[in-house]
Structure formats: C-alpha cells, structure tokens
Amino acid sequence: MKLISSPASPFARKAKVLLLETEQEDVQVEEIISSPTEPHPELKAANPLSKIPALKRADGCTLYDSRVVTRFLDARSGGGLYPDNRIWEVLTLEATGDAIMDAGVLMVYENRCRPEDLQFGGWLDAQWEKIEGALDALNTRWMSHLAGPVDMGQIAVGCALGYLDFRHDSRGWRKGRDALDDWFAVFSQRESFKATKPG
Structure with missing residues (x-):
C-alpha cells in the first residue's frame, strides 16, 4: 500500500x-x-x-x-480516531480544519499559479475571512472538544494551524485567540506532529 x-x-x-x-x-x-x-x-x-x-x-x-x-x-x-460516541462532532471539526486548509492553499495558488497582473487581492481577503471565521469558532465553541482524547478532528485542526504557520505566518492567526494558541502549543509537541512538520 x-x-x-x-x-x-x-x-x-x-x-x-x-x-x-x-x-x-x-x-x-x-x-x-x-x-x-x-x-x-x-x-x-x-x-x-x-x-x-x-x-x-x-x-x-x-x-x-x-x-x-x-x-x-x-x-x-482500529485506531479509534473516529469514535462512534462523538462521530458528528469529530467529522464537523475535521471539516472545519479541512476548510481552513483549503482556503489557505487557494491563497497560495493565487499568488503562485496566476500571473501577477491577474491576481485578485479581494479573493485573497475573502479566503482569509473564511479562515478567521473558522478560527474564531474554534476558539470560542470547540475548546472543550479539542481538550478531549485525540481524534481525527483534532489532527485536522492541528494540521490546519501548522499550515497557517508554514504559509501565512505574517497574518498572525493567534492574535485574540489565546485558548486556541495554548491548545496548539501543546498539540504540536506530539511526536507524530513534529515528525511530519513541513520544511
């Protein structure tokens, strides 16, 4: 495989x-x-x-x-990262992480794949607004779930935040989101996460 x-x-x-x-x-x-x-x-x-x-x-x-x-x-x-007893929360949290990644990747493509004279700043701003909305939701509504046993939702959010650090660090996603920042500081120390950090 x-x-x-x-x-x-x-x-x-x-x-x-x-x-x-x-x-x-x-x-x-x-x-x-x-x-x-x-x-x-x-x-x-x-x-x-x-x-x-x-x-x-x-x-x-x-x-x-x-x-x-x-x-x-x-x-x-049989890893149990999609537990039946909270499957809908896990899937929604994973979708939230994936949406952050999707918007972040589209921003990179706008700058990298389009000729400079065709790039649209409004598109970039709209993608970042989506990211900020998702980050605010995570910081205010999802912290109790993020603090629970590790699951695929947490992994998706961790990978999304890691991608923001990697590609969009200058936008400062942490500002005003102390709870999410604190969670990520702990989660990012997992061995699986450190071993997969992009260079």
Whole structure:
C-alpha cells in the first residue's frame, strides 16, 4: 500500500500523522512534487482530480480525498480516531480544519499559479475571512472538544494551524485567540506532529 504525498500538503500531513499515531509502518509514503498546473504523472494516474493525498491499494481502487483516506486508514488499524460516541462532532471539526486548509492553499495558488497582473487581492481577503471565521469558532465553541482524547478532528485542526504557520505566518492567526494558541502549543509537541512538520 502506498500513500502519495507531498511534503508541504496539509491534507497529506493529516494522513501521515494518522499513520504514525496508529503505528501503520507497512504503508509506504511516497513524497512527490505536484502543482495544479503541472500535476505529477503518478498522481494524475492515481487520482483523476490530481489532488494529494491518494492511497494506492493492492486489493482495491485507489482512494482519494483526505477524509476518505484517513477514514479508511483508521478503520484498517482500529485506531479509534473516529469514535462512534462523538462521530458528528469529530467529522464537523475535521471539516472545519479541512476548510481552513483549503482556503489557505487557494491563497497560495493565487499568488503562485496566476500571473501577477491577474491576481485578485479581494479573493485573497475573502479566503482569509473564511479562515478567521473558522478560527474564531474554534476558539470560542470547540475548546472543550479539542481538550478531549485525540481524534481525527483534532489532527485536522492541528494540521490546519501548522499550515497557517508554514504559509501565512505574517497574518498572525493567534492574535485574540489565546485558548486556541495554548491548545496548539501543546498539540504540536506530539511526536507524530513534529515528525511530519513541513520544511
């Protein structure tokens, strides 16, 4: 089994953190470099959307979309990162983390993939407003869940905040969000999280 990944992808990082948390050492991680305008040939062959991550299985179709990949890997290992007793909270929190990542990645693509004369500052501001709304919700409504046993929702939020530090640090996501900042300071010390930090 092979996980097609990329060192900078927060979506792939979710899957890599899960692999470490559940000790699935038999899954090979292949790091590639790909972009929306020049997708890597192996990724294009594995996932018709050319998005990372993709999980190539020997005994079934290739899985893609990070939430499908992580749900499969958790079920495979019996890791319990999608606990039945709070499944809807976990899935909503994971969707919130994924939405932050999605908006953050789109901001990077706007600057990196569009010619400078076609870049739209209003688009960047709109994406950041989405991120800020999600961060405010996490800081005010989700702290009790974030403080509970580790699950996939927490991993998604951790990867999202790590991506903001990596690509959008100058925007200062921590300002006015002390509770979320304190939580992330602790969560980011997990060995699985340190081992997957983008360079």
